[in-house]
Amino acid sequence: MKLFGLTGGIGMGKSAAAQILTQLGVSVVDTDVLARTVVSAGQPALGEIQRAFGDTVISSDGSLRRDVLARIVFSDPTAREKLEAILHPRIRELWKRQIETWRSQGIQTACVVIPLLFETNAGSEFDATVCVACSAATQRKRLAERGWGVEQTSQRIAAQFPIDKKIAKANYVVWNEGSLEILQAQLDVILNHR
Numbered sequence: 001m002k003l004f005g006l007t008g009g010i011g012m013g014k015s016a017a018a019q020i021l022t023q024l025g026v027s028v029v030d031t032d033v034l035a036r037t038v039v040s041a042g043q044p045a046l047g048e049i050q051r052a053f054g055d056t057v058i059s060s061d062g063s064l065r066r067d068v069l070a071r072i073v074f075s076d077p078t079a080r081e082k083l084e085a086i087l088h089p090r091i092r093e094l095w096k097r098q099i100e101t102w103r104s105q106g107i108q109t110a111c112v113v114i115p116l117l118f119e120t121n122a123g124s125e126f127d128a129t130v131c132v133a134c135s136a137a138t139q140r141k142r143l144a145e146r147g148w149g150v151e152q153t154s155q156r157i158a159a160q161f162p163i164d165k166k167i168a169k170a171n172y173v174v175w176n177e178g179s180l181e182i183l184q185a186q187l188d189v190i191l192n193h194r
Contacts (some may be wrong), residue, residue, distance in 0.1 A: 001110045007117035008132030009163045010156050011129045011142040013176035017132050020184045027102055030113040034094045048086045074155035088120055111192045118169045119161055131170035133163050134177050
């Protein structure tokens, strides 16, 4: 099995790339989806988060108030480290389990989308790493289109490695300034590279 790790800056097109890879027949798991599973109601991680950050991060129905937690952790690096210590080992266990399932199923090509791939030292788990990148201006424009303010955008960007550092560590770089067709063409080249 050829196993890719896909990363990139926030708002740079990881989700679009993952969707295209899925359409091309690649088995894909996104750790952002796994993170939501890990913090769903009744999960041990949710209880740990509540104990670490207080009752204000839990809504009346028992679910995580992601907006409240985000305000806490993206304004305080120590709080973010505390949250990552709760979540990252659980998320890694899930995606590694998914890889084993793919291997047992004889899947030929697979990809794990990990926004913090290099930050969590996961690069060595993959045959190749792919970084989806774009200019800072395009990134900020896309995040503004999501309704994010300047401060929220700056905090999220600061919580990750600078994109030039991710690019330097990746085996492949996909530059995502153009159309989805251009993005797909670049991914095709990577998938067919031997």
